[in-house]
Amino acid sequence: MRVLVLGANGQLGSDLVRTSVSEFEVISHKRKDWDIRNNSTSYLEKIGPDIIINTTAFHNTEKCEERPSDAFEVNSDAVRKLAEYCKSRNIVLMHVSTDWVFDGKAKSPYLESSKVGAINTYGESKLGGEEAIRACHDSHYIVRISSVFGESGVGGRGNNFVYTMINKGLDGKEIRVVDDIVMSPTYTLDAAETIWSILAEKRDFGVYHANNSGECSWFEFTKSIIKKIGVDTNVVPINHTSFPTIAERPMFSAMASEKNTCGRSWERALSDFLESIE
Numbered sequence: 001m002r003v004l005v006l007g008a009n010g011q012l013g014s015d016l017v018r019t020s021v022s023e024f025e026v027i028s029h030k031r032k033d034w035d036i037r038n039n040s041t042s043y044l045e046k047i048g049p050d051i052i053i054n055t056t057a058f059h060n061t062e063k064c065e066e067r068p069s070d071a072f073e074v075n076s077d078a079v080r081k082l083a084e085y086c087k088s089r090n091i092v093l094m095h096v097s098t099d100w101v102f103d104g105k106a107k108s109p110y111l112e113s114s115k116v117g118a119i120n121t122y123g124e125s126k127l128g129g130e131e132a133i134r135a136c137h138d139s140h141y142i143v144r145i146s147s148v149f150g151e152s153g154v155g156g157r158g159n160n161f162v163y164t165m166i167n168k169g170l171d172g173k174e175i176r177v178v179d180d181i182v183m184s185p186t187y188t189l190d191a192a193e194t195i196w197s198i199l200a201e202k203r204d205f206g207v208y209h210a211n212n213s214g215e216c217s218w219f220e221f222t223k224s225i226i227k228k229i230g231v232d233t234n235v236v237p238i239n240h241t242s243f244p245t246i247a248e249r250p251m252f253s254a255m256a257s258e259k260n261t262c263g264r265s266w267e268r269a270l271s272d273f274l275e276s277i278e
Contacts, residue, residue, distance in 0.1 A: 003199075004029055004047055006036060007055035011150035011160065012096060015192035016053060021200055024051075031056070036078045041085055051199060052086060053094040054079065057126065061100075064122040065246040071121050076128030080136065087137040094195060099146035099183065099211070101127040104250025109184065109215060111258045112144075112207040120247040130207075142207045143195055146253060147221075150188030151276060161218075162273065165225045169233045175226070179219035179237030184254045184262075186211040187269035194261050208259055212266035215254035224267060228274050 001024050007013040008028035020026040027047055034043035036056050044052075057075055058064060064071040079095065086093040100123035101116045118124040133140045149162040168175050194210040216224070219237040226233050240249065256262060263269060 001025065001050045002027065002048065003051045003053060004044070004049035005053045005055065007031070007057075009152070010055055011148055011152050012145070012188040012191060013055040014152040015150055015188040016055070016195065019189065019192045019196060021196050023200060024196075036082065037073055039081070044085060044089075049091055051092045051094060052082070053096070053195065054082060055096045057096070057098075059098075059122065061120065061122045061247040061249075062245060064125065065120065068121045068125075071125040072128060075122070075125035076132060079129035080132035083133045083137040083140065086139070090139070092199075093133060093137055093140045094199065095129065095133055095140065095142050097130055097142050097144045098123065098126050099144060099253040099255050100250060101130060101144070102250055102253055104252050106252055109254040109256035110209075111256055112209055113258060119250060122247060123250070138205060140205055141198060141203075143191070143198070143210045144207065144255060145186040145188075145191050145209075146211050146255060147183045148186045148188050148191070149270075149273060151273070152188075161221075162225055162270070165222050166229055166274075169226045169229055169231045172231070172233055174234045174236060175222060176236045176238050176242070177219045177222045178240045178243060179217045180240050180251065181249060182215050182217050182252045182254055184211040184213070184215050184256075185221060185266040185270065187263070187266070187273050189273070190263035190269055194263060198261065203259075208261045209255045209257040210261055210263065211255050212263045212269045213256070214265050214267070216266065221266075221270075224270060225274070228271055 103117040191210045
C-alpha cells in the first residue's frame with residue numbers, strides 16, 4: 001500500500017514518516033513539491049497513492065482571523081477538492097483535524113460523537129474541511145489532535161510551546177502562563193503511531209481522537225515542563241484576559257475517545273519527549 005504524507009516536514013508529518021510501519025510504502029510530501037491549493041492533480045497522479053494522509057493546514061490562529069479567506073481556502077476548500085479527488089480514484093483519505101472544532105463549553109472531555117461548534121475562524125475553517133470530507137467521500141478517517149508538541153517543531157523548525165517554555169525556564173526569568181484554558185496535549189510521535197495503527201488495523205471509517213490522555217491547563221503543562229527539566233524558575237498562573245488575542249479561544253477543549261484511540265497520559269508522553277531532546 002502506497003501512502004502519501006502531505007506536509008511531511010511538519011511536527012506530525014515528520015513523525016509519521018519516522019514511525020511508518022513495514023506494510024506501507026511511504027512517500028514524503030513538502031509544500032514545494034505541490035501546494036494543496038493547486039487545482040492541478042498531476043503530482044498526485046504521478047505518485048498514485050492508495051492512501052493520502054493530510055497533515056497540512058493554515059493553523060496560525062491569529063492570522064486566520066486576519067486572513068479568513070486564506071484559512072478557508074487551505075482548511076476547507078482545498079480539503080474538499082482533495083476529498084473529491086480521493087473519491088474519484090478510490091483513495092482512502094486520512095485527514096488531521098483539531099480540538100478547536102468544539103466551542104469549549106463542555107464540562108467533561110469531548111468525544112468523537114460530541115456536538116461540534118467552532119467559535120473562531122481557524123476552528124470554523126477546519127470544521128468546514130471535516131464537513132466537506134463527510135459530504136463527498138465515504139472512505140475517510142478524520143483524526144483530531146490538540147496542543148501538539150514534537151521533536152521537529154512547527155514546520156520542522158524546532159519551535160513549539162514546549163521548546164519555548166524550556167528556553168524561558170533556562171533563561172531563569174519568571175514565566176506567566178494562562179491557567180483558565182484547559183486542553184489535552186498531543187505528542188506527535190504518539191499521534192503518528194495511533195494513525196498508523198488505525199490504518200494497519202483497517203478500523204471503521206469515521207472520526208477518531210488521537211491526543212494524549214488526560215487534561216491540563218497551560219499553567220499546569222508549563223509547571224510540569226519546568227519540573228521535569230529541573231530548573232528553578234517561577235511559574236505564575238494568570239487569567240487568559242491578561243493575554244488578549246484576536247481569535248476567541250475555547251476555554252475547555254480536552255478530548256477523550258470512545259474508540260480507545262487516545263494515547264498514554266500526557267505526563268508520560270512529555271517525559272519521553274523531553275528525554276529525546278536532551
